[in-house]
């Protein structure tokens with residue numbers, strides 16, 4: 001970021017200092033705690049993998065609900081007996097075998113994202129050929145997945161209605177049959193999920209929330225399969241993230257109202273109030289439009305200087321902003337000025353990340369969530385969230401692996417000495433040249449994307465990296481280590497940024513603690529922002 005302001009996006013030439021120069025990164029002070037934590041995280045990941053594989057097999061295309069549930073129950077029973085054996089041996093090591101609530105929560109966000117994406121691709125491909133195939137009974141994987149989801153959502157809503165009609169006797173086998181609009185006997189009435197869904201629906205805004213979260217298979221499976229104490233923990237997680245989950249579903253364009261609308265006639269007053277507003281099919285998804293407030297209880301739009309901050313995909317260059325500006329001291333002699341400094345002029349020092357060409361090319365980032373291609377942006381599931389005195393920050397909603405490029409830092413391209421943005425201005429130097437050879441400023445105070453909200457930490461989880469792609473010089477945000485789900489994503493703004501400000505990152509190695517000490521403010525050079533650990 002601009003240190004008071006001038007720091008800089010890191011150039012490759014100075015990439016590797018921070019980790020080794022940071023005492024706490026050596027792991028010496030923290031190693032016992034970290035080791036224990038690492039073991040726990042690893043076993044949780046293994047557990048996650050196992051469950052994912054098993055959910056995938058249980059959800060194999062074409063399996064009907066009864067089959068899927070049958071497999072789930074079998075697997076849970078099997079899991080139970082293995083766990084018992086594991087628990088008796090883990091007592092020796094003093095480790096607990098707690099249910100991974102965090103992993104489940106992350107899976108719910110992933111499920112909602114996946115369904116929204118599949119719905120969107122389905123909507124985009126709706127055409128004569130598709131209609132014909134469906135008429136012929138040739139259902140695609142997408143159709144089958146969406147069908148499975150709507151059956152699941154309808155099941156959740158009907159169960160919640162059943163609880164509503166008969167809440168007092170959870171063991172009663174008389175249930176409300178939504179299709180026949182009558183009470184009938186069911187062998188599944190003792191399924192705890194009725195009361196669990198019913199309780200969620202009974203809260204203010206509950207039907208709407210339930211209709212959204214019901215799109216997650218992990219949520220439905222948890223509500224059906226978990227024992228009471230575990231469900232209590234899970235529902236606490238769901239309750240405290242209800243606003244976040246709800247906004248996430250909306251922002252990703254999840255079409256959540258179809259099933260409740262279809263079952264509209266079953267809702268008794270006053271619950272049918274829920275349908276007063278007519279929901280329209282989703283517009284374009286608009287991720288990162290809202291900030292979830294600190295207690296995760298509400299949302300607001302992000303603002304700066306009283307104006308709403310808006311999202312863009314690419315840098316905005318206005319030639320007029322450069323006409324009166326002097327050329328930067330480091331502007332290459334063989335290049336005309338003014339000119340868009342982010343453009344590759346004739347031959348770039350660094351080759352294109354994708355095609356290795358040094359001359360301008362037409363490559364573009366592949367926006368693919370789990371691609372390992374060098375030129376892929378893996379847009380992570382993240383949300384904007386208020387973090388106390390630090391203001392808006394970014395919360396990871398899934399685990400992000402080290403090395404992933406998370407996004408490009410974009411904004412308005414301004415001259416190198418621009419002073420109109422004291423907060424979001426990022427120094428921009430040509431990739432391959434020294435980071436302090438600043439040739440432009442990327443100002444994101446009004447236009448930008450979620451990366452502008454990444455707060456600083458002296459033990460950051462990402463770094464700024466300057467690179468060339470598709471005839472453009474770019475600053476991207478790249479993970480320098482694995483980032484856990486629900487952890488705040490942070491970056492190091494560089495020493496200069498904090499010379500006249502107070503860092504509140506709270507990291508053990510925070511430079512704030514060294515200020516005024518033994519003159520320890522030196523050390524890291526501007527833009528010296530860590531190395532990728534992969």
Ligand SMILES: C[S@@+](CC[C@H](N)C(=O)[O-])C[C@H]1O[C@@H](n2cnc3c(N)ncnc32)[C@H](O)[C@@H]1O
Pocket residue numbers: 001389390391392393422423424452453454455456457502503504505
């Ligand atoms: C690039 S912005 C990050 C987004 C910003 N928090 C917001 O609300 O829009 C940088 C500003 O965030 C705040 N900030 C970020 N990291 C901080 C930290 N570690 N300690 C204190 N304030 C921080 C400071 O106000 C800083 O000028």
